[in-house]
Amino acid sequence: MKDIVLKNVKKSYQGNTVIENFDMMLEAGKITCLLGVSGVGKSTVLNIIGGLTTAEGSVAGIPESISYVFQETNLAPNLTVSGNLDFVLRAKIKSKEERGKMIAEVLEAVGLIEYADSYPCQLSIGMAQRISMARAFAYPSELILMDEPFRGLDIANKSKLIDYFLALWQKKGKTVLLVTHNIDEAVLLSDRIFMLSGKPAKITAQFNLSSDKTCRKLSDQDISEVFAKIYDTFAVGI
């Protein structure tokens, strides 16, 4: 697993520059957060790393296989929960038995093994997002791109999803890029936070967090300090 490095990246759409002089490094096996207000260009960065769009500058270390967790769960309504996971694994893993084992393992990890034969319409939004996350971790990839995965969830579901996410991440050890506008999520989950702002957008601040993510609280001194700094930076930016 290699670090992913973006250097002096620039992206324009129809003459309108969205990001410029953009430098960022995703450390292998760590959770990096790209934090910024809505519409600043976070998804553009995600699309560049995911290979969905091209950009000027240097982008190095992108692995061949990437997993995604979207804002929408994007579960096929005609497939069961295990069918949805099997759908993305089929091209990568030939053995049905092996796929079955992997699916059972991740469903167990997100506490939804008993829903393996249920259809997405039988799940709550929180449960569906857990399946979407399980799919990303089950898929044999080195990098997970997460685009506002906790959006639309209530506090209880969000907190549960964060716990399951951290447990899976510890088990699988993948590199994660979390894109969000939510400071809570950024400080609770990340090893490093990059703040994206301005027009064209660029990295305006970065913060490192070294405490154990599994037992972080917003009230922890280091976390609340970083939170306050980010909040102030946001306020100045706005």
Add this chain to the structure above:
Amino acid sequence: MTKDKAKKILIRFSPLLTVALFLVLWYVAALAVNAEIIIPKPSLVFSDLIKLFTKAQFWTAIGGTLSRTFISFAISFGLALLLSVAGFLFHPLHRALSPLVTISRAIPTMSIILLSIIWLTSQTSPLLIACLIIFPIFYADFYSALHNLDSGLIDMAKLYKVKTGDIITRLYIPNILPSVLDSVRSGISLNVKIVIAAEVLAQTRQSMGNLMQVSRVMLDTAMLLAWTVAAIALSYCLELLVGLIKKYVVRWRRV
């Protein structure tokens, strides 16, 4: 009996009540008019229908009309499916087809029937007529089913590098199937109606339409209505069949 239970029973039996009410009104109208040539009593129509069942001519006519319905249906369905997929994948083709589809939808049914009678034989004109009327409906429905498929699902499949074959068989087909079967369900009874109308005017041999026309010429209104009831039953059976297929194929929608 609780209020809810009574409501459920009413909902369940309301179609039967409507049929019963219709029969009562029909009977009252027949009594009021008191002329079998204008409105025969329902009992006479149903006894004529039972007589029809025993005649080989009835079954030959049903077979003929059904085969024309199936052939025209298969042609319209196949062509609409093929062209809607091609139009979906290659948008200029969809744009190129849209005037043809609009014209086919707007052209008066009677013009198509009369022209096809001039151009074709009495056996083949019902096929062309049904195809020209059913095809644009199927094409528009199939195209919009493809177009309205959740693009997020397709993006997800592409990002996860799912094989194209799996995307087609596990995403596209199962997700457009409910809309396609809905379209087929309403299209099949329209198809029966159009084929019979064309058979009446083209005087197609071995057809329900031709025997309806014969009943009209003979001023046998009861027999004409008996054929009408048979046509309704035929459409209903075909719709029921498609409904059962849909119920089986899209089980996931009912969970």
